Amino acid sequence: xxxxxxxxxxxxxxxxxxxxxxxxxxxxxxxxxxxxxxxxxxxxxxxxxxxxxxxxxxxxxxxxxxxxxxxxxxxxxxxxxxxxxxxxxxxxxxxxxxxxxxxxxxxxxxxxxxxxxxxxxxxxxxxxxxxxxxxxxxxxxxxxxxxxxxxxxxxxxxxxxxxxxxxxxxxxxxxxxxxxxxxxxxxxxxxxxxxxxxxxxxxxxxxxxxxxxxxxxxxxxxxxxxxxxxxxxxxxxxxxxxx
Amino acid sequence: xxxxxxxxxxxxxxxxxxxxxxxxxxxxxxxxxxxxxxxxxxxxxxxxxxxxxxxxxxxxxxxxxxxxxxxxxxxxxxxxxxxxxxxxxxxxxxxxxxxxxxxxxxxxxxxxxxxxxxxxxxxxxxxxxxxxxxxxxxxxxxxxxxxxxxxxxxxxxxxxxxxxxxxxxxxxxxxxxxxxxxxxxxxxxxxxxxxxxxxxxxxxxxxxxxxxxxxxxxxxxx
Numbered sequence: 001x002x003x004x005x006x007x008x009x010x011x012x013x014x015x016x017x018x019x020x021x022x023x024x025x026x027x028x029x030x031x032x033x034x035x036x037x038x039x040x041x042x043x044x045x046x047x048x049x050x051x052x053x054x055x056x057x058x059x060x061x062x063x064x065x066x067x068x069x070x071x072x073x074x075x076x077x078x079x080x081x082x083x084x085x086x087x088x089x090x091x092x093x094x095x096x097x098x099x100x101x102x103x104x105x106x107x108x109x110x111x112x113x114x115x116x117x118x119x120x121x122x123x124x125x126x127x128x129x130x131x132x133x134x135x136x137x138x139x140x141x142x143x144x145x146x147x148x149x150x151x152x153x154x155x156x157x158x159x160x161x162x163x164x165x166x167x168x169x170x171x172x173x174x175x176x177x178x179x180x181x182x183x184x185x186x187x188x189x190x191x192x193x194x195x196x197x198x199x200x201x202x203x204x205x206x207x208x209x210x211x212x213x214x215x216x217x218x219x220x221x222x223x224x225x226x227x228x229x230x231x232x233x234x235x236x237x238x239x240x241x242x243x
Numbered sequence: 244x245x246x247x248x249x250x251x252x253x254x255x256x257x258x259x260x261x262x263x264x265x266x267x268x269x270x271x272x273x274x275x276x277x278x279x280x281x282x283x284x285x286x287x288x289x290x291x292x293x294x295x296x297x298x299x300x301x302x303x304x305x306x307x308x309x310x311x312x313x314x315x316x317x318x319x320x321x322x323x324x325x326x327x328x329x330x331x332x333x334x335x336x337x338x339x340x341x342x343x344x345x346x347x348x349x350x351x352x353x354x355x356x357x358x359x360x361x362x363x364x365x366x367x368x369x370x371x372x373x374x375x376x377x378x379x380x381x382x383x384x385x386x387x388x389x390x391x392x393x394x395x396x397x398x399x400x401x402x403x404x405x406x407x408x409x410x411x412x413x414x415x416x417x418x419x420x421x422x423x424x425x426x427x428x429x430x431x432x433x434x435x436x437x438x439x440x441x442x443x444x445x446x447x448x449x450x451x452x453x454x455x456x457x458x459x460x461x462x463x464x465x
Contacts, residue, residue, distance in 0.1 A: 079462070131411050138407045145400045154462040155394045159408060162390055162455050166412050169444070173415035176440075177422065 007084050009225045016218045023215045030208035037201035053111040055201055059209035060104035064132060067097030067213065071139075072164040075157035085221070087153030088228075090160065091143055092220035096213060098136035105129055124178035128171045135163050149228060246331045247339040254343035258312070269351045272305040276359045287364040294363035295373050295424035299417060301359075302352045302377055303384060307406055307413075309348040310388040313340060314396040314460075323396070327464060333457040341389045341452060349381040365428075372427030372434065376441060380420040383445040386452030387412045393456035397463025416444055 038055035071093045077086030108126060109119045120126070139156060146152035259266075279297045280290060290297075317323040326336050353374055360370030391409035398404075423437035 079458070131414060134411050138411065141404060141407055142394070142398075145404050146398050151398065151463065155398055155459060158390070158455055158459045158462070159394060162412070162451065165451060166415075169415050169447070170411070173418045176437075177418045 009085065012085060013222060013225060016222055020215065020218055020222075023211060023218070027208060027211040027215050030204060030211060034201055034205035034208045037204060041201050042197050050111060050114050051198070053107055054198070055205045057104060057107040057111060058202060059206040060100045060107060061129065062206060063209055063213055064097060064101035064104050064129065066210070067093050067100060068132070068136075068160070068164065068167065070217075071097065071160045075160040075164075078153050078157040079161075085225075087149065087157070088221050088224045089217070090153065090156060091149070092224050093217055094136060094140050094143060094156075096216050096220065098133065098140060100209075100213070101129060101133040101136055105133060122178070124175045127178065128174045131170055131174070132167065135167075139163070246329070247335060250326070250331075250336060250339045251343040251346075254340055255347050257316070258344070258347035266351060268305040268309040268348045269355050271308060272301045272352050272355060273359065275301040275304060276362060279363075291364045291369075294360065294365045294369065295376075295428065296421050297363060298356060298359060298373050298377070299380075299421050299424070302356075302381060303413060303417060305352055306349055306381055306384045307388060307409060309344070310385075310392045310405060310409065311395070311402070312348075313344050313389060313392040315392075318396050323460070324464065327460055333461060334453045337389065337393070337456045337460070338386075338449070338453040341386050341456075344389075345382050345385040349385050352381060353377045369424070369428045373424045376420045376423045376438065379438070379441050379445055380416050383416045383441075383448040384413055386445075386448040387416075389452045390455040390459065393459040394463070397459055416441065416448075419444060 034055065038052055041052065041055075071090050074086045074090035074093065077083040078090065105126070108129070112121060112126075113119050139159060142156050142159060143152050146155070276297060279293075279301075283289060283293065314323060317326065326340075327333060329336070356374040356377055357370050360373060365373065388409045390412075391405045394408065395405045419437045419441040422432075423434055423441055426432045426437055427434040
């Protein structure tokens with residue numbers, strides 16, 4: 001079973017139909033274990049119980065960037081290898097990535113209220129994640145603006161790759177801008193190395209969320225394939241009626 | 244080379260003649276700048292402090308609004324297909340078109356800056372700093388914006404979609420353009436650091452812009 005075999009949507013559908021229940025089950029188990037461990041983790045001496053937001057926040061933030069990476073690979077698949085499922089993968093990933101980014105922003109904001117005293121701070125990290133969110137939304141807008149999926153796919157692929165080049169530049173610029181405007185930032189994350197009591201639940205949650213992404217992504221790809229079939233059938237029917 | 248020079252001459256000529264509308268960008272720039280005091284009050288000290296930011300935002304929006312013209316009129320009359328099929332490498336042709344567009348629509352913004360600086364109570368040195376950063380920064384706006392323009396023309400969608408796609412990409416240019424102007428006016432940083440990064444951003448956009456735009460035209464036009 002190679003990547004080329006998966007180029008056949010029917011094979012892809014039958015394979016994912018077998019794999020998906022297992023993936024979903026593993027995701028549920030891992031997330032349950034992770035949530036239990038997070039709930040049992042000790043309170044931080046400074047941040048008290050609010051530190052537990054981290055177990056949700058950090059995996060989402062990781063995935064927000066990881067999903068753009070997945071979309072960039074799919075974009076290469078669309079433009080270079082012309083893999084028939086690459087644009088399906090890219091299209092299905094965009095809303096999921098936007099959702100993870102949104103969750104990272106919301107949990108970060110909820111964490112910021114007790115810690116920094118404000119829901120929003122023009123901190124370098126927050127700002128660049130917000131821009132990432134805007135770029136996800138722009139990409140989704142591009143997908144939705146065109147009705148022909150293959151045309152939209154190539155345009156979206158180019159935009160995804162340009163975004164992949166630009167995101168580090170934007171991140172660097174925002175860091176620079178931030179240090180210029182507010183040298184004493186409220187808080188730096190990840191400075192001290194994490195204690196094991198926090199690290200293990202965090203890693204379990206990160207793995208659980210990654211599996212959640214894979215599960216949702218495969219399911220969304222299935223939906224997208226089926227949606228395209230329905231569309232093709234409707235077009236066929238319409239052209240038959242016209243004839 | 245001759246073909247590229249001819250392309251540049253043709254684009255500038257079309258932009259400057261009746262129906263080209265390149266100079267509307269300057270008018271828009273002027274109007275946006277004049278609107279600002281109505282929104283934030285006629286306090287000259289405050290306007291001086293915000294001046295570089297206002298001028299940069301105005302120039303950013305003005306160059307964004309003229310981007311639509313970069314490919315659409317050529318697409319409408321069919322000459323874009325000729326350019327895509329022609330013997331000149333499409334990347335170079337895109338770069339030439341962007342250069343012509345900047346000369347017709349971007350450079351006038353830079354030239355208009357001193358007048359607008361007067362309205363915002365900027366002194367000569369500050370105006371010169373803003374004009375210099377705009378001179379270096381607006382090509383980057385044109386060349387990154389060209390990617391969005393190429394995508395929009397292949398999808399037959401312009402306007403808001405173009406703005407939504409292009410604006411996040413222009414954030415670095417805005418940051419370093421305003422930072423360099425502010426550094427020249429009030430310090431504490433030296434003008435050189437943000438200014439050289441701004442130059443670097445422009446150079447990077449010269450590389451990425453034409454390739455991405457050419458790829459999008461090649462894949463997207465049917």
